[in-house]
Amino acid sequence: MKQFRCPTCRERVLFERERCRKCGTDLMFDPRQSMMRALSAPCANRALIGCNWIAGDGGALCACCELTRTIPDLGSARNVILWKKVEQAKRRLLYDLDRLGLPTVFARGPGLEQGPHLAFDILSEETAGHPIMTGHADGLITLNLAEADDAEREARRIALREGYRTLLGHVRHEVGHFYWDMLVAQSNWTIPFRAVFGDERADYQLALAAYHDRADRTFDPKGFISEYATSHPWEDWAETFAHFLHIVSTLDSAASLPLALGERARHTLADPYLESDFEALLWSWTPLADSLNELNRSVGQSEAYPFELSPAVKGKLHFVHMVIARFRNGRRRTAAPHAAADELTAAASSW
């Protein structure tokens, strides 16, 4: 994420800040301008959960809080604390989507009413009294609030033998399903998608059940970014989509570090979200991920990015990159699948 500045004293302020540490100005983030402003029309959730975004046009809530359809039972103080963490991750997600030019609402057709859109149900198992499954259905993302509890999430990560489990990773993964529905399903991308990720018509429920029943938890990192990605092509896409967001967002943060960069890397880091050359993106990413991991190890933490990008995984990331770029370029329905497939084949041979 790029650096933001206090509108009063120009001090660097973090995305989540509500107040400038240097001059004390109360701050709010304006997503339309992608900048920090002095407080004037705060989101109605500011006092409750520290949302630091500006209220939306004519609404009491900001553009991010507005997407939350159901909030957890606020009778529980713990729920309030955890919900705050979920919204924090969601605001980063919304920022990513905006930078990528991906809308959260799609029209049914030109001039028609609102069609498919993103929405969130944030639910607590504790207060609901029944299990909550984190997942996605037609744009509605259900999040189990327990995933915002660091101790619980870490316990799940270890139980599931995952190298990485974060709230931000969850929301980036779940929206991946929505953008598959919007950008890939029933488009010219389906045939190339199947060539890269496999046939998504394989029974999803059966595939997930088989995945959860699997005794052998090993998987081939040459073909997949994570073990969960092996469960079904839809999950592979969602995992890859999340990783694409991890990469561009982290590169965006690196852009503000005092680094010695070559001309090409400087060009990529000027806006990694919009870098059109996927190879250039990876070329910047690989040394950064290695350095990030090494820095983490130096302070006694585990690796920040414990993943291996094999040639096949790079091919999948490249596919996500192309789908988003084509959409942004307004050629969603008319993209020539053969050209895309050729591009992919060419890319695959270079990895």
Ligand SMILES: [Zn+2]
């Ligand atoms: Zn200031």
Ligand SMILES: [Zn+2]
């Ligand atoms: Zn808000």
Ligand SMILES: [Zn+2]
């Ligand atoms: Zn999923």
